Each structure stands twice: as C-alpha cells, then as structure tokens.
Amino acid sequence: MKITFLSLLLSLFSIQALFGQKVSLNGYVKDVSNGEALIGATVLVKEIAGGTTANVYGYYSVTLPPGTYTVEFSYIGYNSVVKTIDLTTNRRLDVELKTEATELDEIVVLGEDEEANVTSVEMSVSKLDAKTIQKIPAFLGEVDVLRSIQLLPGVSSVGEGSSGFNVRGGNVGQNLVLLDDAPVYNSSHLFGFFSVFNPDAVKDVKLIKGGVPANYGGRLSSILDVRMKEGNSKKLEVSGGVGTVFSRLAVQGPLKKDKASFLVAGRRSYVDILAAPFTGDATLYFYDLTTKVNYNLDEKNRLFLSGYFGRDVFRFDERQGFDWGNLTGTLRWNHLFKDRLFSNFSFFVSTYDYGFAFGENDLDKFDWESRILTYTFKPYFNYFINTNNELLIGGESTLYDFKPAEAVAVSDGLVTDISLDEKWSIENALYIDNTQKVNNKLTLKYGLRFSSFHYFGVDSVYNYETIEPGFRQQQTFFRSFDNNEIIKSYYTWEPRASVKYQIGKGSVKASYMRTAQYIHLVSNTAASTPIDVWTPSTNNIEPQIGDQWALGYFRNFGRGNDIEASIEGYYRDNRNQVEYVRGADIFLNEFLEGELIAGDGRAYGLEFSVKKNKGDLTGWISYTLGRSELKVDGINRNEWYPTRFDQTHNLKVFGNYQLNDRTSFSANFTYVSGAPVTAPTLRFVQQGMVAGYDPLESRNNLRIPATHRLDLSMIIQMKRIKKGKERKNKDELVLSLYNVYGRRNPFSVFFSQDQGAVNLGSPVETEATRFSIVGAPVPSISYNFKF
C-alpha cells in the first residue's frame, strides 16, 4: 500500500505541472484581535464568481490565470474585507478580519458568507462557535460544548447522568471525538454533566453527522471535531470565571509577537457542593488542564503542540475510591510544499483510564485499573488544484494498546493477580477526497478511504461458539500466538460522496458514506458510563460497518437572508452492531468475547432546522423525527427492537435576546419523547426473592415518560466605563435557572421488589420507580472576566 500512496503523491505533483501556467493567491485568514486562524473563512473571487474556503488551519489557496482580481474575505460574525489584487506571480496574502461592531476602515460587505450553508457541498454538518455556546443557558451556569451540541438536530442523549451523546440513532461509542486531532475516548466529566472541553480553550466545534469526508474514519455515526484556540498572538489575555460548581482560568498570549503564542486553561470543581451529602474525607471533584503552544517557524512552516489532561475523582476515604480521566497530546507540523500544496503531519497520543480501589489496608484490598492507550501518525495533504478542485489526500496509522484490567485482590495478605491480558492492534487508513465545482450550480465531493485493522499481542486465542442464540457462547481453545503474530486482519473500502445542486435560491444536497469501526465501546448499562470498556475487533468480534444515505434541501430566507433553514432525511444501515448475551459479565472477564454478540442496526429520520444568526433576537429551532433499531439473533424473538436511545420526537428551541448593550436573555426549551426500557410482565418468587419475567422476551418494550425542560439565563455585562475611564477588564455576571418548572425527567424506570427484609410467608411488594437525576429547578450564578 505504501507504494501506491507514494505514486499518488507523485502524480499530485504532475497534476500541478498541468496547471503550471496559472498562479496562486494564498495565505492565512486570521482574527485581527488575537491572531486566531479563522477556520472555514470564505475567499471569493468576484471575477470568476468562485473561490475557496480556508482549511482547519486557516490556510487558503486559489489558483487563477494572471490578472487583476477583486477578492473578498469573509467569515460569520466578522466584517468582510475586499481587496483588489494584481496577480502576476504566486502571491502570499495573509488577511486579518475584525469582528463586527468594531470600527471599520476598509470596504465592508456584509451578508455574502451567510449563504455558505446553501452554496457549500457540505451537509449534515452542525457548527457551533464559542460565542454561541457562551449564550446558551447552562446547567449550574457553566457553558458546555457537548451539552450545547445536544441542542442541534439529530443529536440527543439518554438523559442527564449519561456520558457522551448519540447522533442519528447511533450509540455513544460510534462518535469519533477529536480534540486537536487526538481522539478523546471518554468525553464527559461528572457523568455527562460537563464535557472535557474547556470552553475557554475551544475555538471551533464541528459535528459531522453524514457525508463524512474520506479524511475521517474509524467510527460509524459521527465526527465531532473540536479545535483549540492557538492562543492570542498579539497580547497577553487572561480570562476566567467563578461559578457555582467550578472555577476557570485561562492565560494566553504571544511568546514572540505574531510568531509564537501559548494558551493554558484550567478548571477545578469545588468539593463542597458536589460532596454535600458526604462528610469526613469523602470527595467528588474533577479538574482539567488544556494547553497549547504554536510557533511560526517561517512562512512555510508552523508547529503546534497541544495537550489535555483531566480527571474525575470520587473518593470516600483516603484509600478507597474511583477515578477516571483522559490524557491527550498532539504535535503538528504545517508545511507548505508549494503555495497550492498544504500539508500537515500530526503525531498524537491519547489515553483513557479508570480505576477502583477498595480495602482498608494493604493486607485486604482490591485494586483495579483499566485503560486504552493509542499512538497515531497522520500525514495530510491539502492540494488546491484550481478554483474548481480541492484535493485531500493522506493516511493515518494508529497503534492501540488495550489493557482491560490490571487488578489485584489481596485477602489476609495473600495476593491474587487477576489482571487480564493486554491486547494490541494497528489500524491503518489511506484516503483521497476531491471537492469539484462543476459549475455554479453543481458541486461534487467524492472520496475513497481504505482502512485495515490488525489484531495481535494475545497468547492464548479462543474461538466462541453459539450454543443457543442470545446466551453465553462456549469458548474453545484456538491456538497460541507469538507476541507480534497477527491473529486477525480486516480490510474495508469506504466510498464517500456528496453532491450539491442549486435550484433557485435553495440547494438540494445528497450524500452517501460507508464507514468502518474497528474498536467497540462495550457497555451493558442502560446509559453510557465512565467504566465502559473499549475493546478491539478480534477473530470473534467483527468490525462494525455502516452505510448512510442523506438527502436535504437548504434555503435561506428573510431580510439579508439571515434565516437559515434546512430539512434533511437520512437512512442508516449498520452491520455487526455489538449486543450482549443474557446476563453478560463484561468486567474482569477473560472470556469477554463470549458475552458479545452481533446484529444488524438501522436508523432513519428527518431533521428540520431554522436558525437566525443576526439581529437582537437570535437562535434556532431544531426538530428531529427519528427511529433507531437493532435486530440480533436470540434477542426480542429475533425481531427488530428500538435501541435505548430511540427517541421519536426531539425538539430543541433556543433563543437569545439582546436587550441592550449590557443585558441579554437566553431561553432554551427541550422536548424529547420517552426512551424505551425493558419491563417485565409477570413476577415470580424464588427463595423469598421476587423476579420479573416476560414470557414474550421483549426488549425495550415500554416507553418511559417524555423529557421536557425549560432553562433561562441572563447575562449582564458589567459597566465598561467607571468614573469616566474605560476599565481594562471586561466582565459579566451570568444568572441561570435550569429546569425552571422543576420537572422530574426520568433517567430510567426500574422494576424491583421492596429493599427491606422479607418475613417468611409474607408477600413481597413490587413496584416501578422513576429515577430522575435532576428533580428540581437549579439556580446558579457565575462571574466571568477577561482582561
């Protein structure tokens, strides 16, 4: 495969020779105030009524015949800049844009870039920028990236208390969550109340639900691409906040003006609030640290180093407790081979681990740790062939080290090591993806990804055989393997394609994608938790393969086209979805593979979105009508059944009203249909204990009550001028009320007997209980500052 890749690269350069008579205009688009690259900024060449967009590093390149051009650079929320350029040779032009409402000294054109959602070939994509996220009323007043993402069409979660999020009927483990390229294996703090992304350090969030370009892969449902700020390259900036749950502090600034900058952002939650029910030494808290350094070596080379470290800690005394956390590190090198050939080489490390510790002393204890550790190298080439073609080509290679359990049990001083074998794998991918503008109406994007997965590193390998579908499988010894001997390999071709066709003022878009997922998030709880285990595809567990088709219509309305509207339909067909046998035991189990079975999945739905980006009143309405189902041999009479996160209606309304310069109000309303749970129909007694029983063996046969909630918030900017002088710092007070009418939204409904003692011969009570995580209105106040 390596040879093929090289030859592709070589042919790239020869393509360039073909267009040799043309010249290119290229450079970076940045924010003038802090030097941050503007991802996706539009570059429009008036004369050809076409152009390009800046890539994730803010780099753009347009190739044109020599001549004089009027070029407009624009970005949502920023004043556009129009420049007249006499282009005779390749020219580097870095452009800095100003946010709106600052003084203007260049020609300004507004409104053009707001058409991007209609004109771009991209569909099934949701973007949120830091400014919008800041306005959304948040739980305990702390804005959060993942909680905000859940307000967008096609995105949901099982409820408060569940980690992660679900996209288009996919499970939590089917989302690839990237922080500056590095995968984050568990994106939640405190059981999903907050995410690992510190809003002070986040620049841009992009969720791709369908039509995923070929440069992304490895998960079935979605890609959440979170990009960190580079750090203010103009001046030192300190920002932070003091809230009800935690405090934040971020420092950023130039190391060398316009050359190098850094960012350090940290958060720490308070023990007192969360650990209120505890006394003594018991604590529950989290902290995280996000850092980034970048350096412009010269016009053609830039280096970025970024890292994240965070942990949640739940201790009930000095020795005993439970903790979990992620660590990621990314080193990136941007290199311009030619003006039109942008490249990036990333190397990153990511790990997620959790641990339990029980026992009073070293003679009697139980310690258990589990982790996943990965190393990835990812070369990427972005070739701006001409104004009508933009090529992405690259590869990715990941080494996985799975350590399902490192555990010791010590009883009366006797140590028993109950660790499980480490498992290793390598995942490789090569891809090519081209965006082709055929004419003003038609744009195509097509690509191909070839991925492979190799499982190795386990000595004793077993095969598993189904005795009865839906029940624990029987293991038989297969054979012994050497340490580096490949046990099983898988290969997948993943075609991707999107098309956009402009009809009148709107556009129709369609996309298809095939995705392969080689690692699986194993969890047999009702919702995702911090102790879910990542496990590789093996000789027994096949990779998940998904196909998705999507069709949508996009149109903007209103004065200045400031209301964006879209409707999208999708259908997903997934194979080898992981399910569990009855009574599956997924922890500390050497024979885990015997507990996992596979089936088919399908999900389909319609997503509506109306969004207003400008004016005093901004916000959106998003509604999803969806279905997500599984069909697994031996489960639910072999018939289709809804997944735990199948929510028929999902309505989210968000609005922000700017009352005056200093005060703004936000409201957020959520309505989600009841998710299904499995319920018994009969009860029976064994040895004084009551068990439920369902003779029909149905799965997820009962809908729990719907979830709905209203949240409000008010942001008050503190006075900017004090005693006639402008204050140096900007600060604001955020008042918020979460769950205004105190609805007890169900996390789950469970069925059980009374927990008390049973007197011989007396009947035992059984009941259904609704469990809500937040059962009351939660007010909060926080203070944010920046100077």
Place this chain on the structure above:
Amino acid sequence: MKRIAIIVLASGLLGCEDPIDVTLEEAEPVLVVDAWINNKPELQIIKLSMAQPYFDSSLPPPVSGATVVVSSSANETFIFEERNTPGDYVWDPSTSANGIGEIETEYQLQIEVNDEIYVSISQINRVPTIDSIKFTFKEELNQFQPEGYYGEFVSADPRGEGDTYWIKTFKNGIYQNRPFDLTIAYDAGFSQGGLIDGVVFIQPLQDSVNPLNEDLDEIVPYEIGDSLYVEIHSITNDAFFFLQELQIQTQRDGGFDEIFAEPFENVPSNIINADENGEDIIGYFNVAAVSGSGRKLTE
C-alpha cells in the same frame, strides 16, 4: 465490591426517585417452581405456584395436586409430598433411609401436574469448610463503615476452577434475606472471568457478612452479645448465573447506582417442559452441599 460502590453512589446529589404507575403488557400466568434443596438434615421443600402480574403483590397462588419426585444417579428416589401448606411439597430426611449428600451425585427433578411433565437436572458440588468466624474491632473508616466490630468468615476455595457458592448470613439466628444480602461467589471471587481460584475468599466476600442498615447506606457493626452464623451452599455454575441475574433485578435502591444499572432481563430457568410444545415454566432446581460455622461476639 459492588455493595460498597452502591452505598457510595446511592448518596446522590440532586437525584430523586418516585414510584410511578405504568401499564405493562399482559401475559398468561406461568407455572413457577422454587426447588432449592440441600443436604442439611432438615425438611426439604419444593414450592409450586403460579406467576402473577408484576404489580400483584399478594402471595402467589399455590399449585396443588402435583407429583414431585427427585431421583439420583445413585438410584435413590425422594418423594416430595404436599402436606399442610398447599403448594409446598416436602421431603423429611429424618424419616428416610437414604439422604441427599454424596458430592458429584446427579439429581433429577420430575414434576407432573395438569397433564404436563416438567424435568430438571442438578448436581451436588463440593463445598469448602469454614475454618473460623472472626470479629475485629475497627475504628470509623468513613461514613459508610462506622466504628465497631466487623465479622468475617475464613474459608478457602478448593483448587480447580468453576466452584460456585451462595454465602448466607444469619445474624442472631435471623437469615439476612434483603436483596442486598444476596452474596454469591465464583471460586474465591465475584465472577467467572475473574479467575481467582484456590485461595481464601476475597476480602469483599468475607466482609459480606456485615449487613447494612435499613437505609442501605451504612454497615451496622456487631455488638457484644450478637451472634453470627455463616453458611456456604455449593451451587451449580448455571445457578450462579441465575442468582447473578436475580441480583441485578433485585438490588435496586435507586440513587446514582442507577447510572450503572443493567437493563431488565429474564433470569434463565433450568426447569423445562418435557414436551417442547407444552406449557411454559419458570424456576430453578439446585441441590446444595452446605457447610456452616458460627460464633457469638463476647468481650
């Protein structure tokens, strides 16, 4: 371990539980057999009843007029007769020439009722003796483990994988039968895949003989004068999985533990209708060997 985790997690922050009314699907009642017998020299009872709608909390309707026979691979036959209590089929070892006992003997249960024949097979497995019962005075460790005397039983799982047990606690002569008291072991550990074999039962299992308070949020230490009696019942591997499922269903006290709760699933029965197309049946047949030891806490 789960027990400790539960008491910690149960102390939720904002969470709340309320009983709610839900309408469940309806189903035809099914015959239920509760057949957990052992080698103790006391009355052995097999109960027959009908399953009830889930929210019917009355005593289950007994099923009378059945023929209940247990026979062994050693060609012994034990006839269980319905005596004073309807639905309770009893065999009295003291009036019988033979007894349940030899390790590794296979037993077959056969029930004839309403023109249907139900059968099941179990085997009596080995059980380790309990060497001693210990009480240790401990300082307050945390909110869940207050100061006082903590009991422990000392016993070792015999070498060889695949021994499964049900550990029962009697405090002051009273069998501790709340859902959270149900303690089972796979070899010396919690589960099959744990592979803790041929050693002293792991600490959390030894500690399981210290019952929780009524709110299930604190261990109640033993006091001077209290007695502790511990029994280990050998169970088949399948019975272990049955009880493991029963634990998941019955050990529900809400709180943050619900976040980690597994969904409802039918517990797997081991009694079947001899006629594949016959009436459905649920229930379990297990023959246990039992070892026990007790001690009174004195000064």
